[in-house]
Amino acid sequence: MNHSRGLVSLLLALVTALAVPAGDDNLAAAEWEILFFDSAFLPSTLTIDHGDTVRFTWVAGSHQLMSGLPGGTPGTPDEPGALFSATLDAANPDYVHLFGEGDVIIGFFDANNPAQVGAITVLGSALTFHVLVVDNEYIPPVISIFRGDTVRWTHEPMEMLHTVTSGTPNGAAGTIEEPGALFDELSTDSTPVFEYLFDAPMVLPYFCTPHWPFGMDGTVVVQELFIRGDSNSDSAVGIADAVTTLDYLFQSAGTPTCLDALDANDDGGVDLGDAIWTLAYLFSGGDAPPAPFDEPGADRTDDTLTCGP
Numbered sequence: 001m002n003h004s005r006g007l008v009s010l011l012l013a014l015v016t017a018l019a020v021p022a023g024d025d026n027l028a029a030a031e032w033e034i035l036f037f038d039s040a041f042l043p044s045t046l047t048i049d050h051g052d053t054v055r056f057t058w059v060a061g062s063h064q065l066m067s068g069l070p071g072g073t074p075g076t077p078d079e080p081g082a083l084f085s086a087t088l089d090a091a092n093p094d095y096v097h098l099f100g101e102g103d104v105i106i107g108f109f110d111a112n113n114p115a116q117v118g119a120i121t122v123l124g125s126a127l128t129f130h131v132l133v134v135d136n137e138y139i140p141p142v143i144s145i146f147r148g149d150t151v152r153w154t155h156e157p158m159e160m161l162h163t164v165t166s167g168t169p170n171g172a173a174g175t176i177e178e179p180g181a182l183f184d185e186l187s188t189d190s191t192p193v194f195e196y197l198f199d200a201p202m203v204l205p206y207f208c209t210p211h212w213p214f215g216m217d218g219t220v221v222v223q224e225l226f227i228r229g230d231s232n233s234d235s236a237v238g239i240a241d242a243v244t245t246l247d248y249l250f251q252s253a254g255t256p257t258c259l260d261a262l263d264a265n266d267d268g269g270v271d272l273g274d275a276i277w278t279l280a281y282l283f284s285g286g287d288a289p290p291a292p293f294d295e296p297g298a299d300r301t302d303d304t305l306t307c308g309p
């Protein structure tokens with residue numbers, strides 16, 4: 001621990017003495033652009049992730065960008081200007097808005113030309129994953145999701161009767177592996193869809209009661225949501241997180257439960273650069289960790305780091 005504290009002091013001296021390199025934009029949340037022509041937006045509809053930003057850029061004409069809908073109900077997100085309002089003209093050539101909340105559709109329009117309306121669909125963090133129940137198999141047999149996600153098992157038409165039964169055939173009573181502890185559902189032509197929302201991190205095996213002897217089983221891996229940079233999982237990012245990362249890297253401390261959180265710069269690995277990123281963010285004006293940051297969320301980028309269970 002003392003060594004890590006010493007290293008923190010050294011790194012702090014470095015990050016405050018050196019100019020902090022600007023963050024790689026490729027690592028950050030996406031930025032989208034909507035162009036304002038005389039009498040059209042391009043594009044007028046967008047689908048983005050929550051945490052992304054949209055830049056509304058003036059090209060021609062004079063515009064009054066408003067969120068919501070012309071005549072939208074006061075007190076709702078449709079109320080004109082409830083979320084944002086900005087003049088776009090030659091003197092004010094752009095306006096940038098960060099869409100923090102997901103699972104919403106945000107309308108926008110030009111108050112100078114109210115016939116011009118658009119919409120931005122902001123995806124939330126929870127997703128539904130699909131598993132096909134077919135021919136003595138679950139396809140795909142293993143899925144990795146995050147807490148809050150839903151899995152939907154769909155019975156292939158004309159298939160024989162199957163089940164979607166949590167646990168293992170001989171799982172110990174009182175454990176998550178006990179047969180049917182969480183669910184035990186028929187998968188048939190008359191009951192073709194079963195959905196389950198996973199609200200806790202876990203590794204859950206499941207099987208088909210009639211066909212497990214033929215290898216019909218699967219696994220759902222449910223990862224925990226996390227805040228990037230929050231190495232010690234205390235729901236905030238501070239100097240102790242840099243220490244936790246350094247302890248893990250250099251002090252043979254045990255492996256933290258959420259390695260994804262240690263990847264402060266989201267480059268897919270945990271190394272010294274992550275501790276430096278966190279210290280630079282905290283003490284010398286460096287970029288914040290990429291999403292999920294500030295609020296817990298999922299990292300669905302394709303790296304090998306995981307967060308529990």
Ligand SMILES: [Cu+2]
Nearest residue numbers: 162163208211
């Ligand atoms: Cu079956």
